[in-house]
Amino acid sequence: MSLAKAIILSPSDNVAVANGKLEAGEALPNGVPTLTVIDPGHKVATRPIAAGEAVIKYAQAIGRATQDIAAGEHVHSQNLVFEAGRMPVVPPGTALEPTEADKARTFMGYRRADGRAGTRNFIGIIASVNCSTTVCKAISDEANRRLLPLYPGIDGFVPIVHGQGCGMSGTGDGMAVLHRTLAGYARHPNFGGALMIGLGCEVNQLTLYGQRGVVSSKRHFNIQDAGGSRKAVEKAMEILAEIAQEVGQLKREPIPLSEIVVGLQCGGSDGMSGITANPALGAAVDLLAGVGGIGILSETTEIYGAEHLLAYRATTPEVAKKLDGYIKWWEDHTALHGASIDNNPSPGNKRGGLTTILEKSLGAVAKGGQTPLTGVFGYGEKVTGHGLVFMDTPGYDPVSATGQVAGGANVIVFTTGRGSCFGCRPTPSIKVATNSTLYNAMEEDMDVNCGDIASGEKTIEQMGREMFELIIETASGRKTKSEEFGYGDNEFVPWHLGATL
Amino acid sequence: MSLAKAIILSPSDNVAVANGKLEAGEALPNGVPTLTVIDPGHKVATRPIAAGEAVIKYAQAIGRATQDIAAGEHVHSQNLVFEAGRMPVVPPGTALEPTEADKARTFMGYRRADGRAGTRNFIGIIASVNCSTTVCKAISDEANRRLLPLYPGIDGFVPIVHGQGCGMSGTGDGMAVLHRTLAGYARHPNFGGALMIGLGCEVNQLTLYGQRGVVSSKRHFNIQDAGGSRKAVEKAMEILAEIAQEVGQLKREPIPLSEIVVGLQCGGSDGMSGITANPALGAAVDLLAGVGGIGILSETTEIYGAEHLLAYRATTPEVAKKLDGYIKWWEDHTALHGASIDNNPSPGNKRGGLTTILEKSLGAVAKGGQTPLTGVFGYGEKVTGHGLVFMDTPGYDPVSATGQVAGGANVIVFTTGRGSCFGCRPTPSIKVATNSTLYNAMEEDMDVNCGDIASGEKTIEQMGREMFELIIETASGRKTKSEEFGYGDNEFVPWHLGATL
Numbered sequence A, B: 001m002s003l004a005k006a007i008i009l010s011p012s013d014n015v016a017v018a019n020g021k022l023e024a025g026e027a028l029p030n031g032v033p034t035l036t037v038i039d040p041g042h043k044v045a046t047r048p049i050a051a052g053e054a055v056i057k058y059a060q061a062i063g064r065a066t067q068d069i070a071a072g073e074h075v076h077s078q079n080l081v082f083e084a085g086r087m088p089v090v091p092p093g094t095a096l097e098p099t100e101a102d103k104a105r106t107f108m109g110y111r112r113a114d115g116r117a118g119t120r121n122f123i124g125i126i127a128s129v130n131c132s133t134t135v136c137k138a139i140s141d142e143a144n145r146r147l148l149p150l151y152p153g154i155d156g157f158v159p160i161v162h163g164q165g166c167g168m169s170g171t172g173d174g175m176a177v178l179h180r181t182l183a184g185y186a187r188h189p190n191f192g193g194a195l196m197i198g199l200g201c202e203v204n205q206l207t208l209y210g211q212r213g214v215v216s217s218k219r220h221f222n223i224q225d226a227g228g229s230r231k232a233v234e235k236a237m238e239i240l241a242e243i244a245q246e247v248g249q250l251k252r253e254p255i256p257l258s259e260i261v262v263g264l265q266c267g268g269s270d271g272m273s274g275i276t277a278n279p280a281l282g283a284a285v286d287l288l289a290g291v292g293g294i295g296i297l298s299e300t301t302e303i304y305g306a307e308h309l310l311a312y313r314a315t316t317p318e319v320a321k322k323l324d325g326y327i328k329w330w331e332d333h334t335a336l337h338g339a340s341i342d343n344n345p346s347p348g349n350k351r352g353g354l355t356t357i358l359e360k361s362l363g364a365v366a367k368g369g370q371t372p373l374t375g376v377f378g379y380g381e382k383v384t385g386h387g388l389v390f391m392d393t394p395g396y397d398p399v400s401a402t403g404q405v406a407g408g409a410n411v412i413v414f415t416t417g418r419g420s421c422f423g424c425r426p427t428p429s430i431k432v433a434t435n436s437t438l439y440n441a442m443e444e445d446m447d448v449n450c451g452d453i454a455s456g457e458k459t460i461e462q463m464g465r466e467m468f469e470l471i472i473e474t475a476s477g478r479k480t481k482s483e484e485f486g487y488g489d490n491e492f493v494p495w496h497l498g499a500t501l
Ligand SMILES: [Ca+2]
Pocket: A265, A266, A267, A268, A299, A302, A395, A396, A397, A400
């Protein structure tokens, strides 16, 4: 199959993106010849665009033509301008639709007592504070040695450990976020059971969890009460033997696809992220939304500049307003810390063909497909509903994915152009390469190659369908590359807010 | 030996502290009978104190008598007031002096190429970013399995991993602190060699370290360049085999005690911390300072309120001024985050016998003994000089100790009243119980029992001498309890400053 010379990201677009260098006179996918050389990643008009008309990419106005643009002409800073807040919003393109048969399909998952669906059957050993981390790891090591061989129905004992939990204010955002995150993991449907371990004198007291029904009283204890590290491990083994007895008997059963909750991530992006992997993931999310499942878009710092388009897709004014509130929070938060949320294309981005901030952020938003935005959630909040939702998180991958998993994501899909080493137990993480060079270099880490889009072997829609199927298979127990390597015990990084005292 | 009924913390004090409940008429250590019942932890006058006269505890004025106080009378809020900034500063007490023989003594350590002295011979596998954490752990696991048995002269391969390194501003305090901390570990004298591993696309680029001579070029690489997780582990094994060949031949040799650098920590404090373990550690620090070694006092939030007394002990005005600068920074920093640095005794503290903020903070400062303050350093900065120095850190133990180790601490001594589970490889951490109840409950975690002071079995000076000897033995290779359990791979927590993006 011949290389796709240029890619039209959405049927309503009036530009194509060059996939490799285009010589003058080369035909675009719609047959129009280029008028000049077009560099890789740069835009070229697929039809005439009149001065003042919107330039459409990702089915969205990314700016306005400052002069008449001919079909086949290079579109960039010389003839395209972005006017913040003054661009017409183009209605979203048509979301890829699942078939009627898709809507009746199931995956093989674990039904939990609270009604939610798990895609794995782990047991969690959760630290309230850094001071109980080494004991939590010793407990999970010992349980994986002594108990796991006895219970093949259990996927493993997973330590959930971190650097926080004390030396912090007992009230305020920092504590609220930590509490929500740990409680979200303790209750996660991929954990058949969980044991929380504290030191005893920390700010983040275990009683905050027991009282709220996160873990029953016999399923958490403090090392100081147990008489130290070794005794804590022995005490934990007794409790875990009981938990394992129960959890080890659980079996996968058919569960509607509507109970799949996919966290969307991108990290180590490259020029192809917004052209191959992210739109393909968006197509998979459209299919998932069509069967009633949930896709969680996040990384507020990376979608900044395109938030009004997400808001335009919101199903209610409240959803749009909530999103706007998070954007304002970030503007204040970054200003307070002397940091910048300004996502303007860098000189390197511009050389790569990105003209406007909106265009750049749309590449990230592309992971969310074209489906309406049905809800907006705070970091680590339990996500509910159906279709595409937004969760406010930083763009930093481990912190963002930790929030999504805390919110109930039972599958993560992570696109990367540079290559990512990531896993987030108890949730499987499917890693998607944006280009074949990366895929071939890091095949042992990458589950999907979206370089097949650039090579012309597959369309975005075809790859979206493949990813949708892989999500279902993964939810049903197929291991991801990162699970095979053993990722996920070190990537639990709850968002750190507030002063360390 | 009978229970010490009350403890006089310093010869110049005019109050004693009740050790358990004193009945009316019981004799204080100087023979004076109490006039009333004195509750545990509360103060009692050892001689008459006139109205307006300073009340002296820790050889320091903790406040002023508001009325005449008789010998044997209870001293608390009813007759003692603290006037911030208006208290006379009492010259420090006499520091415990080492003998002439002590000054000629050595410990058995490792002499490093940069001239510094190590107390352990580890090899570090250091992550630039959370994204390379799992690979760093896989590398150290594999090296401990394959290489360690071949080189008995190596103490082990230690992963130094964390949650930061990307999703952060490339400039500013957050990055400066992370860089200083990682560079400090890479250069730490307890590492005979180090290998740094990055992912490749992170903000915290490995080149920032190579360029500054932290690790030679062949001793750091990116996973993206190596071709993924498994290939990175294999590549690392080749490099580590070379490093191990060199490091495995190193031998301990006699090194002057002046090259011992002890980080002072307290966490999980109780009412006895400031009465037994901290003053005893202070006595050990006086001895260490007397032989030219370094003691690092830290935990700025915990000494707040007593900083003017530390400044009074400063050897130069610059040292005092630098300390003052850090205090002002904290006042701004906590205000910015809506947190409080106000260390005023809580109602529980008051019931326990603490009257003033100064008294409370002096209990923490007691770890620094009576010796002059010779230097003040920023978080993770390389400490230099001799005697007592201060390093600005939060009070949160793992974050504070990480800064001290980055600064070159080759021994940590950690006092605790509630029980602590802590280790900080590559540096051994001696754990000191403030009371016998804790020591007996968690004997497998505690190295020293300062309950022997409260029981009257030992004086503060005797216990200080014992700790001084244990520091020397530990520096020479004696394993601490936390090393025996395997602490230290999870307690590397660099201070998190700035916004996560
Ligand atoms: Ca990201």
